[in-house]
């Protein structure tokens with residue numbers, strides 16, 4: 192790296208960046224430096240000093256003004272797009288990082304005010320709370336200095352929720368009413384769920400925009416039915432051994448049917464990759480089952496419970512962390528490849544401390560936990576751009592009802608990417 | 609300040625254009641190299657301030673302006689100068705003082721809901737459940753238990769008749785005593801008895817063997833208390849609401865936490881119900897001319913029968929049993 196870089200370039204922020212943004216960028220860079228240290232692409236150790244120096248100057252208004260005066264190009268946009276990292280791939284691609292600049296304390300204020308209003312209105316206001324949550328997490332996610340945006344309308348979400356909740360009640364009552372209505376209810380769920388999931392994904396995509404271009408999601412019912420119902424059936428028949436295939440098909444499905452403007456996403460996630468991710472937790476599960484069996488016989492009650500809880504907490508976090516990396520790293524938007532390199536230990540560490548924090552504070556830590564996770568995921572996500580990123584084109588966007596999205600909320604379905 | 613620097617996006621390509629935003633005769637005007645865009649103020653959607661998040665202005669033609677985090681404070685001033693006032697909630701969620709008030713509001717309203725509103729609502733709702741629905745629910749529970757946990761009784765017919773005769777003396781007291789049906793069952797899970805919302809009362813053989821017919825009838829009096837106060841239905845309503853709310857709140861973390869939280873919260877309700885049923889049983893026994901201490905004796909024996917294994921000592925109700933026995937002995941006459 193050339194030493195002629197300005198402090199702004201060192202931190203990857205624009206010359207107009209605010210203190211919060213500078214602080215967030217500094218933190219991201221430090222974490223990245225720490226993650227890469229010791230790896231084959233270990234950064235120049237001097238970079239750490241330059242980061243500290245840049246941060247110390249820019250975070251102090253007096254020093255910053257003095258420093259700005261020494262720059263010969265005041266207020267002009269930096270020559271290189273900010274947050275650019277060398278792609279390292281040698282394919283001529285330029286790496287653009289994502290940054291999440293939200294802060295736990297700020298989000299706590301939004302979260303608690305909306306939670307209070309939701310409680311007082313017996314849940315009605317939660318539709319507005321949801322829109323604010325989505326807006327906070329979209330608008331604080333920056334790429335090339337521009338934020339994402341969320342356009343969902345609370346009234347639409349509320350209406351969708353009412354219908355989905357009625358559906359939920361009817362189905363629960365049917366399940367209580369005896370074996371025949373129960374089977375019927377299951378059948379209805381199996382038929383309706385893929386359609387609702389498609390509509391949920393459509394609603395979310397259609398209400399997300401970046402630089403005024405909307406995302407979209409389009410898939411045929413038959414495809415979703417095959418991905419979900421068929422795989423689920425085989426998963427049950429194989430006692431879960433088919434589950435990684437289900438996960439892979441579902442993730443590939445959600446990526447491949449998404450578009451940004453008219454440009455489609457692609458995904459080359461392999462079945463073998465996902466099976467490898469599940470290998471360690473699965474092996475551990477069998478070892479644990481044996482250990483717990485033996486300990487249970489000898490009356491080690493507390494030991495068994497601790498082991499069980501430890502596995503219950505660590506295994507999903509481990510799978511989620513590695514799966515996030517695998518899905519993004521095999522996805523592309525048109526020509527432009529994504530990559531995600533979250534260190535699995537950090538992901539598991541953040542998930543675990545989040546969990547502990549939430550329990551110890553009776554839930555008050557939830558906003559900080561969500562912000563921490565969003566930061567981690569964004570800081571390790573990169574788009575390797577081949578050529579210009581301005582060449583996407585908008586397509587006609589349509590109104591999508593919120594029913595599917597609301598059903599996903601009410602039935603607690605996980606659409607995570 | 610009459611105009612303001614923003615990034616403009618035309619809605620067709622994700623290309624950023626430097627632009628100046630101004631307000632002129634009730635219209636927002638965006639000017640840049642691309643030319644000029646105008647839209648009436650009420651047609652422009654301004655995204656609300658959310659701490660340090662960038663803000664957007666959405667024009668009706670699908671184009672938008674983005675205000676970077678660094679310019680947020682100046683933008684808010686500029687908007688205020690144009691006479692734009694942020695909404696009440698929008699202002700509340702910017703300040704720590706309101707956040708603390710909201711936190712207090714959350715705690716108070718959840719506590720009020722948990723201690724008063726939910727029990728009162730369940731109390732008002734339970735009598736409105738049609739008896740046919742209660743019967744259906746209860747029959748179903750009993751049927752499913754009969755298949756797995758419960759076996760046909762091994763108790764001699766005379767013994768069962770003696771217990772039923774003792775219980776019948778309560779029913780003779782009048783219409784205050786709810787309709788009931790006694791069921792005897794063998795079970796491997798230790799002495800117990802329970803009432804279903806319909807008035808079906810199940811007595812385990814192991815419990816019937818813990819005392820004489822009068823003492824067993826004392827336990828049935830307690831179960832009649834549950835039926836009289838509709839505890840079954842109220843418990844069902846309250847615990848569904850508690851687990852639903854706990855699930856929504858803790859759902860993102862894990863079902864383990866929400867399940868544990870719901871369990872802890874529901875246990876308080878069942879403690880209240882046990883006390884109400886004890887009070888009812890004491891009254892019933894005194895009215896029918898018997899000593900309520902029979903119930904206290906049975907409670908002590910039940911405690912001893914269950915205390916031996918020490919398995920679930922975390923949730924065992926040892927101090928509560930002592931308090932219940934003390935209450936009964938204090939109200940013998």
Ligand SMILES: [Zn+2]
Pocket residue numbers: 830831834881882885
């Ligand atoms: Zn009881």
